[in-house]
Amino acid sequence: MESTADDFEKTVGERVRALRMRRGLTLDQLAEASGVSRAMISRIERAEASPTAALLARLCSALGVSLSVFFAEEGGVADPLMRRARQPVWRDPESGYLRRAVSPPGTGSGTDIVEVEFPPQAHVRFPGRPTGRSQTQHVWVFEGVIELTVGETVHRLEAGDCLFMNVGDVHAYHNPTDAPARYAVVIALGS
Numbered sequence: 001m002e003s004t005a006d007d008f009e010k011t012v013g014e015r016v017r018a019l020r021m022r023r024g025l026t027l028d029q030l031a032e033a034s035g036v037s038r039a040m041i042s043r044i045e046r047a048e049a050s051p052t053a054a055l056l057a058r059l060c061s062a063l064g065v066s067l068s069v070f071f072a073e074e075g076g077v078a079d080p081l082m083r084r085a086r087q088p089v090w091r092d093p094e095s096g097y098l099r100r101a102v103s104p105p106g107t108g109s110g111t112d113i114v115e116v117e118f119p120p121q122a123h124v125r126f127p128g129r130p131t132g133r134s135q136t137q138h139v140w141v142f143e144g145v146i147e148l149t150v151g152e153t154v155h156r157l158e159a160g161d162c163l164f165m166n167v168g169d170v171h172a173y174h175n176p177t178d179a180p181a182r183y184a185v186v187i188a189l190g191s
Contacts, residue, residue, distance in 0.1 A: 009048075012047075012050070013045045014045075014047075015071075017045040019070070020045075027041055034061065035062075035127065036059055052094040052095075053095065053097065054124060057126055058126075066112050066187055067114070069112070071088040072101065072106070081104060082104035082105075087100050087101055088100070088101045094124075096119045097117065097118045097124065099115075099116055100114065101113075101114055102115050113185070113186050117182050118144070118183070119175065120177060120179055121177075122175045123172065123174045124174075125171065125172045126172065135166070135167040135168070138184075139163050140183060140186065141161050141162070141183040142159060142184065144158075144175065144181025145177050146174070146175060147174040147175075148173055149170070157183075
C-alpha cells in the first residue's frame with residue numbers, strides 16, 4: 001500500500017469511511033469512541049490529511065479492527081501464503097517508521113504478524129486504549145534497540161528480546177539510538 005502520498009491518503013480515507021459506515025457510526029460517534037476529533041476524521045475521510053500511527057491506531061481500535069485488517073485488501077480470496085510483494089506497507093508520516101503486514105488476511109487466524117523498521121531516535125506515543133485491552137501482543141526485536149512504555153514501566157529491548165503485553169497498555173515506542181531497529185509484533189486478536 002506504499003505508493004504516492006495522494007493515493008495513500010485516498011485509500012486510507014475510503015477505508016475509514018467504509019468501516020465507519022459498515023458499523024453504522026456517525027462521525028460524532030466515531031470521534032467519541034476514538035478520542036479523535038470529528039473534524040480530523042472528516043479530513044482523513046476526504047483524503048485531506050494523513051493520519052499518524054497513534055491516530056490511526058485509535059481509529060482502528062474504535063472501529064474494532066487491527067491495523068493489519070485495516071490495510072488488508074478488501075474482497076480478496078483467503079490464501080494461506082502471503083508473498084512479500086503482496087504484503088501491505090505503510091509509513092507513519094510523523095515518525096517515519098515502516099510497517100509491513102506479514103500475516104495472510106482472511107484465513108480466520110487469531111494471530112496478526114507485523115514487521116517494523118523503526119528509524120533512529122524515532123518516537124511513537126499512544127494514549128491508553130481501554131478498547132485495545134482485549135488484544136495482547138509480543139514484540140520481538142531482531143536488530144537494534146527499542147524502548148517500550150507499557151503502563152508505567154519502560155522496557156529496553158535489544159536484539160533477541162521479546163516482551164508480552166496488552167495492546168491497550170502500550171503508551172510509547174522509542175528508538176533511543178542512532179541506528180535503525182527492526183522488530184516483529186505478533187498480535188493475538190480478541191484474546
